[in-house]
Structures are given as C-alpha cells and as structure tokens.
Amino acid sequence: MKRLFSNIGWLLGGRGFNAVMSLVYLYLATHTLGLEQFGYFALIVALGQAITGFANFQTWQFIVRWGANGEGDEPARDSENLREATGFAIALDMLSIALGTALAAIVTFTAHLWLPLPADLLWLTFGYCVVSLAAIRATPTGLLRLHFKFATATAAEAVQPAIRTAGAALAVVFMPSVMGFILAWAASEVAVAIALWVAAGRTQRIDLSALSFRRIPEKHPEAWSFVWSTNMSGSLNIAGKQVIILLVGTFGGAALAGGFRVAAQLGQALVSLAQTVSKAIFPELVHAKENALTMARRMANIAVVAGVIAVLVALFGGRWALAAIAEDDFSAFYWAMVILSIAGAVELVGASLESLLVSAGRAGTAFAVRAVPTVLALVLLDAAIDWNGAKGAAFAVLGSSSLAVLGFYVAILNMQEIRITLGSEDETGEPATPPSLP
Incomplete structure (x- = not known):
C-alpha cells in the first residue's frame, strides 16, 4: 500500500x-x-x-x-x-x-x-x-x-x-x-x-x-482473448467519452458539442483521477496477488470520500469556473457539468473494482459489464438530447457509469471464484473468504 x-x-x-x-x-x-x-x-x-x-x-x-x-x-x-x-x-x-x-x-x-x-x-x-x-x-x-x-x-x-x-x-x-x-x-x-x-x-x-x-x-x-477483451474495454471507455461528444455534435450541432466538451472537461476531471487510480493499482494487483482483494477494497473506500468532496466542489464552484475559464456562452452548461461530475465520482469508485477483475484474468467479464450500459447510453442519446439538451446527454453518461460500476460490484461479489483465480488460499488450503466491499 x-x-x-x-x-x-x-x-x-x-x-x-x-x-x-x-x-x-x-x-x-x-x-x-x-x-x-x-x-x-x-x-x-x-x-x-x-x-x-x-x-x-x-x-x-x-x-x-x-x-x-x-x-x-x-x-x-x-x-x-x-x-x-x-x-x-x-x-x-x-x-x-x-x-x-x-x-x-x-x-x-x-x-x-x-x-x-x-x-x-x-x-x-x-x-x-x-x-x-x-x-x-x-x-x-x-x-x-x-x-x-x-x-x-x-x-x-x-x-x-x-x-x-x-x-x-x-x-x-x-x-x-x-x-x-x-x-x-x-x-x-x-x-x-x-x-x-x-x-x-x-x-x-x-x-x-x-x-x-x-x-x-x-x-x-489465453493471450489473444486477453488482447481483444482489453482492446474492447478500452474502446468502450473511448465510446463513453469521445463518441458521446461526436454524437452530441451529430444530434445537437457543433455549438452543443463545444459546450458539452467544456462541461465534460471540467466536470469529469474525476474520470481522469479514476484512470490514475486504475493505472497505479493494476501493476500492484498483478505483483501482490495475495493482497489484491484488500487493496482494491481500501481504494474503493477512499474513492467514495474523494468522490463526494469533488461533487460538492463542482456544485458550489462550477458556475464560477465556467465564468472564469470559458465565455458567457458556456454558462448554460453548468448543470451538465455537475451531472458529469457525479458520473466521474461513480467512475472513481469503480476504477479499483474494474482493475481487480482485469488483474484476475477476467478482462472479458469487465468488458461485458461495461459494454451493455455504454451501448444503451449511445442508443438513448438522441432521445436524451431531445428531452433536455446537454443535461440529457450528461444523464446518459451518468446512467452508463452507474450501471457499469454496479456490474463490477456484482461480479466481485463472487469473490471465492476470483480468489481461486488469484491463487490465494487460507491456512486450511481452501480458497479464502473475501472481505466485504463498500
């Protein structure tokens, strides 16, 4: 640690x-x-x-x-x-x-x-x-x-x-x-x-x-299976960010895409933080397999606290940030930024959980869990924009992130199977009982 x-x-x-x-x-x-x-x-x-x-x-x-x-x-x-x-x-x-x-x-x-x-x-x-x-x-x-x-x-x-x-x-x-x-x-x-x-x-x-x-x-x-699973998982992460911006431009025009990009960059700074946590924890999970579960649990606990703080900062300081950094034309994207900050907080909690699945050789499971909500968000994006513009698009991102992290949590509830994959056994030689996750 x-x-x-x-x-x-x-x-x-x-x-x-x-x-x-x-x-x-x-x-x-x-x-x-x-x-x-x-x-x-x-x-x-x-x-x-x-x-x-x-x-x-x-x-x-x-x-x-x-x-x-x-x-x-x-x-x-x-x-x-x-x-x-x-x-x-x-x-x-x-x-x-x-x-x-x-x-x-x-x-x-x-x-x-x-x-x-x-x-x-x-x-x-x-x-x-x-x-x-x-x-x-x-x-x-x-x-x-x-x-x-x-x-x-x-x-x-x-x-x-x-x-x-x-x-x-x-x-x-x-x-x-x-x-x-x-x-x-x-x-x-x-x-x-x-x-x-x-x-x-x-x-x-x-x-x-x-x-x-x-x-x-x-x-x-299992190499090629791991290759394609991680590639598709990475593609889904891109779809959750860049493809969303492209489709916002397709359905709402260049101006809406520009405003949504600013809101996303300010509001989803936590997604970058989630990627930071994931990049740091993955090598540790691979090298310290016997402590992988405990390590992921601790990081998820810390992420909950950090996520709440960051959302509060976005809620109370976001309007000032938009006014100071972007022009007045971008002020209409305040609530989209707040919603995207909540999505970033959710991703922050899920970063260590997703890394745990991948490090345990379950890249395919991580991909499947991420795929369904991402595709659902892309399919519903046009309707979301018609409903509430940039805020609707932000809600689509939030829904996708929430369902994905919930899926990671449900997958890790079957911790005995993951413990066997990680090669951890208790003193009796049986797979160790996993600690509870937040």
Whole structure:
C-alpha cells in the first residue's frame, strides 16, 4: 500500500500539472474560437482520439501482465518473458497504426454525412487522426509501470500539457483558428510519445528483433482473448467519452458539442483521477496477488470520500469556473457539468473494482459489464438530447457509469471464484473468504 500511494502521488502530481495547464489552454481556445468554432475543434479532437482509442490495444497491460515474474515485490528485469511481451506489444502497436489509418480515412471522408464539420476541415481532421495514431504510447508506458518508474513516466507525460499550452498561446498570436489549435494538439501528441519512448528505452532495452505475434500466444493460450477483451474495454471507455461528444455534435450541432466538451472537461476531471487510480493499482494487483482483494477494497473506500468532496466542489464552484475559464456562452452548461461530475465520482469508485477483475484474468467479464450500459447510453442519446439538451446527454453518461460500476460490484461479489483465480488460499488450503466491499 505504501508503494501504491507513492505511485498514485506521482500520477496525481502529473494530473495536477495537466489540470492547471488544461485550464490555461481551455481558456485560450474558448476565448479565441467562440462557441461554434470551438465546437468544430472539439469534434476534430474527439474524432482523432476516438479512432486512436478504437484501434489501440492496451499494450501496457500486456507488458505488466506477462512481463512480471509474479514473485516477490519487484518485477522481472531483462527476462526473456519481458522481451517477448515487449515485442508482442510493439507488433500490436504497428497493427493499430495500420488499421487505424484505414479507419480514419473512411470515417473522416464520410464525416460530412453525419458530423457538422465544414468540408475545408476534413483534411485537417484526417491529418490529426494519423498523427494521433503514430503517437500511440501504451507500450513505453507499460515498461515504465512494470518497473514502477511512475516518477519518470510523470515527467515524460508532463511534456504534453506543456507543449499544448505553449502551442495554444502561439496559435492565439499567429494562427487564431481551428487549424492553429489542432496543430498545437498534434505537436503535443508527437512530443509526449517521443519523451515516453526515450524514458522507456533508458529503463529497459528494447529489442526490435523480438517483434512477433506468435511467441506470447504460444506461451499463454489465453493471450489473444486477453488482447481483444482489453482492446474492447478500452474502446468502450473511448465510446463513453469521445463518441458521446461526436454524437452530441451529430444530434445537437457543433455549438452543443463545444459546450458539452467544456462541461465534460471540467466536470469529469474525476474520470481522469479514476484512470490514475486504475493505472497505479493494476501493476500492484498483478505483483501482490495475495493482497489484491484488500487493496482494491481500501481504494474503493477512499474513492467514495474523494468522490463526494469533488461533487460538492463542482456544485458550489462550477458556475464560477465556467465564468472564469470559458465565455458567457458556456454558462448554460453548468448543470451538465455537475451531472458529469457525479458520473466521474461513480467512475472513481469503480476504477479499483474494474482493475481487480482485469488483474484476475477476467478482462472479458469487465468488458461485458461495461459494454451493455455504454451501448444503451449511445442508443438513448438522441432521445436524451431531445428531452433536455446537454443535461440529457450528461444523464446518459451518468446512467452508463452507474450501471457499469454496479456490474463490477456484482461480479466481485463472487469473490471465492476470483480468489481461486488469484491463487490465494487460507491456512486450511481452501480458497479464502473475501472481505466485504463498500
């Protein structure tokens, strides 16, 4: 737990820096572009991140899962298993770039049929998608997490908000348009990818001769099942954020998409915190299997308290934040921001529960639990927007998050089966009785 909280501390420090920088570039973008132009910008970014999320395999989880030796507190270092896991991950990254580029071409050049994007922005959109795909960085991130180099990873990831903020400032002066801000975002993606690969290369020698789609699956028959389950779970997380923004633009127009993006960025800061908790706890759950259940329970308890505090902050400080950061046109999205903050609090509670399922080899269960409410939210989004605009869309997100976390909780109630998977037994040799969850 001590190392876990230390790792979370480093990640939160990085998130804190990112949050401060994001407020700066959000202020610059909204005041420079206005509601509708910012909506175009939000749609382009959401489309690029959605395509990258769908095409990207969660290779950092593969490295942590198969690169660890599973013995003691320290991960495997320079082992053949880690070498092959890294080669498998890089091969999957290359596949992601190829498939994602094809998907980007199809989606971008049919976007005029379903997205309120001007024709002169389509090539810019495609270019941003390709850059985002080329900057996939899950593999170096996984190597740093396997070695518990969270401080190093945090320093490398800080490059992104720093470049993004500097680029936004330059855009205000030299190119105050959607293109200027998209170029700043693209530059930040490339810069952070380079920083992470350099940091990972200094931590672990990367042997490109180990690239293979066969070696890891030959050793671990469940490998491809884990690959597709984690990829689909990651895709669902993207659907819950970026695809929602795209569909808000489809059903409500660019201005509504822009306002919803601001509300989501301010209100769902806790989702980023949930991802931080998940990223920090997953390597610990893999390495310390006998304490995994207790660790997840403690983190869920802490998350409940943190979630309540954050929602209260959004409720009482959200109106001021919208007025200070965005223009007056964005003040109508206050209640959407509050609802999304509640959804973020729910996700924060569920982060450790979902990680527990994945670390126990139940990535398929985690995917199924996440899939049903996410699809339901997407199906009902049009009706939700017709009912209450941005607030209706926010309620759809809240409903999806609540059902997913409830599903994680129900799945973990069958803790005896998970204890067997984790290999934990009591003194009699029988599977240990699980402690109660909050």
